[in-house]
Amino acid sequence: MSQNNLDLLQKAMDAASTRQRTISNNIANVNTAGYKVERVVFEDKLKDALSMNELKLERTNDKHLTASGEVAGAIEPTVQKRTDTSIKENGNNVDIELEMSEKAVNELYYNTLTRQMNGELSLLNYVISH
Numbered sequence: 001m002s003q004n005n006l007d008l009l010q011k012a013m014d015a016a017s018t019r020q021r022t023i024s025n026n027i028a029n030v031n032t033a034g035y036k037v038e039r040v041v042f043e044d045k046l047k048d049a050l051s052m053n054e055l056k057l058e059r060t061n062d063k064h065l066t067a068s069g070e071v072a073g074a075i076e077p078t079v080q081k082r083t084d085t086s087i088k089e090n091g092n093n094v095d096i097e098l099e100m101s102e103k104a105v106n107e108l109y110y111n112t113l114t115r116q117m118n119g120e121l122s123l124l125n126y127v128i129s130h
Helices: 003-028 043-056 068-074 096-129
Strands: 038-041 078-081
Touching: 003 038, 003 043, 003 096, 038 043
Parallel strands: none
Antiparallel strands: 038 078
C-alpha cells in the first residue's frame, strides 16, 4: 500500500468515469445524423508510461520502490472521435449493441477499482488506528 497505488487507482477511476459519460453520450446520439462515436484512451497510455518508467529506473533489489506515483500525475484519459467508420446511411457510426457491451464492461471495471480502493483505504485506516 502506498500513495502511488492510491494515485494510480484514482486516475483509473477518473478514466472509468470519463468513459461512462462518453458511452452514455454515444448511446444518447444513436440516431443523430452524422454523429461519430467517441472512445476514451487511458489504459494503453498507462501501460506505456509504466513500461517507460520501469526502463528509466534501475533497481538492484526487488524490494526497492518504483516511482509509479510520478506516472500517475503524467497521464490523463483522452476522448477520441472514431471518424473512420459509418454503419448507417446518415453517417452515424454508433453500434448500440457494442455501446451497451462497453457500458457493462466499464461498470464492472469501475466496481473492481472501487473495491480495490476501499481495500487500500481500509488497510491505511487499520495502520493509522493501530
